[in-house]
Amino acid sequence: MRRSGSWMSVWDDRILEWMKENDGSGTPKELKESGLIRISQTHIARRCKTLAENGLLQHVGHGAYILSEEGEAYLEEEYDAEEHAYINNNGGAGASAGDQGTNDV
Template sequence: MRQSGTWMTIWDDRILEIIRNEDAGRVGDLAERDGIRISQSSVSRRCGKLADHGLLKPLGNGVYTITDRGKAYLDEEYDAENEVYLNGGSSLDAPSTSESTEP
């Protein structure tokens, strides 16, 4: 089961799924899809929120691509609420938390 964040809506999963299947998505095109029943401005806000949480990456001009973190979320390998990978998984776009403290 996907571990969605309390900040997420049902539209977020659909947006992520569409962008994953098409490699990138433009806000205007997403808003015109049959499976998306929210306005273009709402799609834009949702894409921005998904980007803020690292699931999408803005490419400019209202175009977004899915990140490795977004793919992991769709594959049930990432907890969007706690922003952690499940089962010790990791990804290239995950922030690095290991720094050497040796002198």
């Protein structure tokens, strides 16, 4: 089960899913034109901005966004959006996004 954040809206999963299905990138305009989400383009843009501020999307300029590693992990049920942390094998939140890939020796 996906672990959404308290800051997330009902539309956020749909936005992330659409991004993944469209090679991991897109714009609010393209998403609106797809007909998948029946809210305004302005509202989609606001949600994309919030998703980017919380690390699930990355803004790449000119209104375009790409799915981040954390966004991909969230869709795969491997990331807790509330805790901003990857989920460990025991079902709990593990290392934060900034800790991924570090190897302390």
